[in-house]
Amino acid sequence: MNLLGIDIGGTTIKADVYDEQGISQGYTREFATGVDMTQGKNWIADQLRDLVRDVQAELSLDGLAISTAGVVDSRSKKIVYAGPTIPAYAGLDFQKEIGDPFGLPVSVENDVNCALLGESWKGLDEAYQDVAMITVGTGIGGAILQAGKLVNGHAFTAGEVGYLPIGSQDWQSLASTTGLLKSYQLETGVALADGRAFFERLDQGEEQAQQVFEYFISNLAQGLLIMSYLLNPQVLLIGGGILARADKILPALRQRIAELVVDSRFLPEQILAASMGNEAGRLGAVKHFLRMQASESSFKK
Template sequence: MNILGIDIGGTSIKADVYDEDGTALGHFSEQSTKICHENQTNEILEQICDLIASYQSSLDLDGVAISTAGVVDSQSGKIVYAGYTIPSYSGTDFSSEIQKRFSIPVTVENDVNCALLGEMWKGAARNSHSTVMITVGTGIGGGIFTNEQILSGHNFTAGEIGYLPIGNADWQSLASASALVQMYEEATGLHHQTGKTFFEAVDKSDPVALKVLETYVHHLAQGLVTLSYVLNPEKMILGGGIFARSDVLLPLLQNELYHAVQDQRFLPREIVTATLGNEAGRLGAVAKFLMDQGKNLS
């Protein structure tokens, strides 16, 4: 089979063709996502259709598997809600338009859910039966796998964990990568800081950076404890660029969690970092496609 796996983000659209074993067949492409914030418009649906046509000109495609930002009705293939990062995205109907134009099967799923499926198929969560994935970036997203399926919720919003209330704020305003950088800038008076410059200061044992790190880890752990109490997953996977510094973050998080819970049985058996990087979404989209086709994943 030739399955076109597509990952749609607010910055770029990445695609490659995979076989049913999840092997990339060497047709990777990447393009910028066409969004106009000034006019509150996007051209994503047309971009995806042009992309499919381009691949079809040289390959026989058996299906299209889409991973995308936003709240996705995975049964109908529509975007039912999207935040300000992709204007006018709500209501986009990938499934109907692609089937009308190309007459091939298509699946559409939320990007964090796809990343989780990818990690369960080929990455850090193989052989796990109960897994929660948390991605930490400009916001915080989540995916939940239990009872052999992704938990979607009746309005497909299960896993929107960035909105968890922590005190008087939501979790992502305290514990996203953006929140970390903002906290560091406020503490130092510096401008134009990044995660990289922050961790460089941590590596130099800068006292202000170390204090910010302590506060940040506490905020991050508060949400993880809540998820552990509610879901008690076998495995918890942490993803996002910030966990490139898992050498710093994981030991601190594990220590914070150890002291935050009533008993260790409330915690996951394992807390690990994601292993597939940017390919996780595409692989997970392909996994979703194969599962919907009744295939057993190897």
């Protein structure tokens, strides 16, 4: 079976072909997401059709497994809500617009949900069936796995933990990479380009960077503790580019959560950094496709 795994983000679209074991077949593609912010439009559907044509010129495909930003109705295979990074995205019907022209079945799921599925499939011990994951970047996204199954919610917004209120702000304003850099700018008056620049200053022993880091960790810990109290997962999994510095983040985070928690029985067994990198979303999309196909086959029987 050849499945085209596609991960659609606000800035790039990444794709590769996988078999049913999640093994790459070596057809990696990456290109900029087709959006025009000034005119408020996108041409993602055109890009995906071009992608399918390109890959099918080299091998036969059995399905399209899509991971995407936005709120996804995985049953109707449509985007039901999208933020400003992909304008005019809501309403896109992936089966009708992408799958049907090629006679291919399609599965679609939210990108953080797919990242969690990918990590659970290829990165974690299979004994872990109750897992909560966040991705830390421009904002904070979340996903929930209970008894091995994704929790979507009645309106497909389960896991949108970035909006959790922490004091007078939402969690992602305080504990995302964006929030970290904003806190540093407020403290020092210096605008840093990215998280890498911040951690360079932290490594150099800069006192203000250390203070900002402790504030960031405390805020990150508060949100994770809420998730732990509510969901009682075996594993809290943290992803995002900033976790390239897991060596700094995880020890400080584990310590702060241990200080804040009422009792250790409320804590997960493990607090871990995601390990599958950018491939997690594509792998999770493939896993979701396989589950959807198995479910449909079972229903038909």
